[in-house]
Amino acid sequence: MARAERPPAADAELLVAQEQGAFAEDARRAVYEVIRTRRDVRHFAPGREVPDDLLRRVLEAAHHAPSVGFSQPWDFVLVRDVEQRRRIRDSFLACRAREAERFPPERRAKYLSLRLEGIVDASLNVCVAVDLRPTGEAILGTTAQPEALRFSACCAVQNLWLAARAEGIGVGWVSIVEPTVLRTELALPDGVEPIAYLCVGHPIAFRSQPMLEEVGWLPRRPLDDAIHDDGRWRR
Amino acid sequence: MARAERPPAADAELLVAQEQGAFAEDARRAVYEVIRTRRDVRHFAPGREVPDDLLRRVLEAAHHAPSVGFSQPWDFVLVRDVEQRRRIRDSFLACRAREAERFPPERRAKYLSLRLEGIVDASLNVCVAVDLRPTGEAILGTTAQPEALRFSACCAVQNLWLAARAEGIGVGWVSIVEPTVLRTELALPDGVEPIAYLCVGHPIAFRSQPMLEEVGWLPRRPLDDAIHDDGRWRR
Numbered sequence: 402m403a404r405a406e407r408p409p410a411a412d413a414e415l416l417v418a419q420e421q422g423a424f425a426e427d428a429r430r431a432v433y434e435v436i437r438t439r440r441d442v443r444h445f446a447p448g449r450e451v452p453d454d455l456l457r458r459v460l461e462a463a464h465h466a467p468s469v470g471f472s473q474p475w476d477f478v479l480v481r482d483v484e485q486r487r488r489i490r491d492s493f494l495a496c497r498a499r500e501a502e503r504f505p506p507e508r509r510a511k512y513l514s515l516r517l518e519g520i521v522d523a524s525l526n527v528c529v530a531v532d533l534r535p536t537g538e539a540i541l542g543t544t545a546q547p548e549a550l551r552f553s554a555c556c557a558v559q560n561l562w563l564a565a566r567a568e569g570i571g572v573g574w575v576s577i578v579e580p581t582v583l584r585t586e587l588a589l590p591d592g593v594e595p596i597a598y599l600c601v602g603h604p605i606a607f608r609s610q611p612m613l614e615e616v617g618w619l620p621r622r623p624l625d626d627a628i629h630d631d632g633r634w635r636r
Numbered sequence: 637m638a639r640a641e642r643p644p645a646a647d648a649e650l651l652v653a654q655e656q657g658a659f660a661e662d663a664r665r666a667v668y669e670v671i672r673t674r675r676d677v678r679h680f681a682p683g684r685e686v687p688d689d690l691l692r693r694v695l696e697a698a699h700h701a702p703s704v705g706f707s708q709p710w711d712f713v714l715v716r717d718v719e720q721r722r723r724i725r726d727s728f729l730a731c732r733a734r735e736a737e738r739f740p741p742e743r744r745a746k747y748l749s750l751r752l753e754g755i756v757d758a759s760l761n762v763c764v765a766v767d768l769r770p771t772g773e774a775i776l777g778t779t780a781q782p783e784a785l786r787f788s789a790c791c792a793v794q795n796l797w798l799a800a801r802a803e804g805i806g807v808g809w810v811s812i813v814e815p816t817v818l819r820t821e822l823a824l825p826d827g828v829e830p831i832a833y834l835c836v837g838h839p840i841a842f843r844s845q846p847m848l849e850e851v852g853w854l855p856r857r858p859l860d861d862a863i864h865d866d867g868r869w870r871r
Contacts (some may be wrong), residue, residue: 436799504773574648
């Protein structure tokens with residue numbers, strides 16, 4: 402294993418930095434626990450609202466995600482109206498019917514038996530969007546990798562999801578929905594794209610495993626299979 | 637505010653689900669703390685390795701990210717060799733020079749004064765890649781939104797980042813690098829794309845604010861500016 406070379410001398414910027422280091426054992430355990438027990442929730446308890454202060458904390462967590470060039474390119478559209486949600490759910494149903502055709506008959510039946518969204522029965526929906534419209538000047542870090550803006554919004558989704566889990570609130574990400582329907586329904590301007598359509602509410606339960614693992618749709622991949630040491634793709 | 641309608645009757649799947657609910661106050665605080673104090677780190681302490689067991693925990697956290705259709709489409713290429721990292725840093729330098737041209741002179745000088753990566757002096761680099769190659773069957777949830785695979789890998793990045801922060805380990809995401817250079821250097825097969833090139837190691841410090849905020853590059857956006865209530869884009 403090669404040694405890292407010496408870094409440049411500390412610069413003036415660092416003088417205002419704050420040393421904090423590793424979290425205490427209990428706090429560290431809580432971080433791993435929230436990561437391990439977060440679930441994609443599709444079954445929500447009826448008639449329970451998410452309190453405004455709780456929702457605010459969760460959105461604040463999303464807003465503290467990393468972003469390329471400190472662009473903070475995310476926006477959160479809150480969808481509460483049930484009629485609007487029904488229309489969005491209609492798009493889910495159409496997309497699901499189309500996707501079902503891609504599976505052979507036995508898998509198709511299983512696919513169609515799975516509950517894949519809680520759009521209408523969640524307390525509310527949150528669409529995390531990314532604003533790709535030109536700004537006054539270039540965004541630092543996006544010249545070689547313009548996708549970094551979308552990726553920043555995804556980090557915000559994950560922060561939101563983890564904070565919600567810690568609060569006992571379930572989140573489900575619905576990707577089986579037409580982006581064009583979301584754009585129209587949410588009146589997104591040109592250049593603003595939906596990244597994640599989330600159902601948010603009180604879960605009936607947090608499963609001990611991801612649903613698709615539990616019902617045998619796909620197995621969990623061994624971690625070792627995903628690690629390529631020595632700086633090169635292994636297989 | 638509209639009321640959510642009743643959910644469908646609980647199904648058999650739910651019988652094995654586990655009720656867990658909200659975290660205790662201390663654990664909840666730890667989750668918000670890790671989200672609030674995570675930083676993009678570019679200054680690393682010299683000559684300190686990240687212990688293997690710690691690195692493993694952090695990669696395990698990444699591997700527990702949500703993924704569309706439980707596809708777990710991420711891979712982690714660990715880059716330790718300093719010569720290889722120098723070549724990747726050369727790409728950073730070229731991209732930075734190119735990006736600098738996009739700023740007017742005063743901002744350009746400021747841009748060039750910023751430390752934007754710790755590729756060589758971090759303990760190691762981790763490239764989070766996404767495997768987009770066709771699998772045996774369709775991936776549930778990707779028909780209407782194929783981008784969901786890349787977005788899953790981004791959620792893995794955020795998990796990795798938060799777990800590292802709790803461990804006192806710094807992570808910096810370098811988007812100022814050519815994806816084609818990464819593909820070649822890391823021998824990624826066709827259909828596997830680099831999503832995030834991360835510098836990982838012992839930070840000199842965790843700043844109290846993001847560096848780009850601290851040095852006045854850009855301000856933090858008010859959260860209220862990012863929230864659109866009533867199901868429609870506000871401005």
